Amino acid sequence: MTTVETHVTGTVMKVTLNGPDRLNSLSPEVIDGLHAALDAAERDTSLRSIVITGVGKAFCVGMDIGFLGECFGDPPGVFVPFIRRFHGFLDRLEAFPLPSVAAVNGLARAGGFELLLACDFVVAADEARVGDTHSDFGIIPGAGASQRAPRKLGDQRARALLLTGRWLTGPEMVDWGLALASAPSAGLDDAVARLTDSLAGRSRTVTATIKHLLNAAPDLPLTEGLRLERELFTRFHEEVADADEGYRAYVEKREPVWGDPR
Structure with a gap:
């Protein structure tokens, strides 16, 4: 077995x-x-x-x-x-x-x-x-x-x-x-x-969101897929700190510290 x-x-x-x-x-x-x-x-x-x-x-x-x-x-x-x-x-x-x-x-x-x-x-x-x-x-x-x-x-x-x-x-x-x-x-x-x-070193929330968009792509017309990307992009920057942290880590020349997965 x-x-x-x-x-x-x-x-x-x-x-x-x-x-x-x-x-x-x-x-x-x-x-x-x-x-x-x-x-x-x-x-x-x-x-x-x-x-x-x-x-x-x-x-x-x-x-x-x-x-x-x-x-x-x-x-x-x-x-x-x-x-x-x-x-x-x-x-x-x-x-x-x-x-x-x-x-x-x-x-x-x-x-x-x-x-x-x-x-x-x-x-x-x-x-x-x-x-x-x-x-x-x-x-x-x-x-x-x-x-x-x-x-x-x-x-x-x-x-x-x-x-x-x-x-x-x-x-x-x-x-x-x-x-x-x-x-x-x-x-x-x-x-x-x-x-x-x-x-290994990537934001789990970013990875999950990109996976969601990629999985949705084959079943959506391009205009709807682009609308979904814009919607999630806007929501991501309103609700998740990882984008700001990624920018700051790059400018400060350090490893990013990602937030908890959402």
Whole structure:
């Protein structure tokens, strides 16, 4: 059975799916553990990013095969409620005020693919293999792949992944715009650390507000998106001291001291 483990180093919470014998597969208990990790991250105001990864040769292969049998035995009573719970977590992760990084250490498919699609950044091992694969097993995506993949990859590449069962390596993920960077497996942690280090000293309130604007952008006409940016810009300067602190710290040549997250 896969468990969810968390470890905080500096400003980074690492969330690890630990079930290498099950290829870090998903179950209701795993979703509960992932929610608990976000609960803890909300309480810890020192954090600036979350990294999600797996143990062993897989990142996450989707649903646990034993639990999947229960799902097919009772789709309305078990399968559909689980998918709703998984959707709830992915929606929460996508909207979460801290940036999330999927450190894709190996195999990711189906629900694992949908998990990385909901993260803000993806850094992959060169040797990773990532695909949707739902159609290989006679089922359609249920946790967001059909909607997030076109937004992240564009129409043709999303169709190639979802309709043909195509697999991508780490470098191909970068080429397709699915990952920010890839590195040999031995260098994956260092590549992730370079990204999280660049997020470490920033205002959590600023980061959360920018994430909100970026998440809203695909669903808004440009005029409405610009209106929202102006509205939040005005409110930010009325209610949050971080902008003034950032200016003063620059002028005084010191590190800024950000206020509590809002």
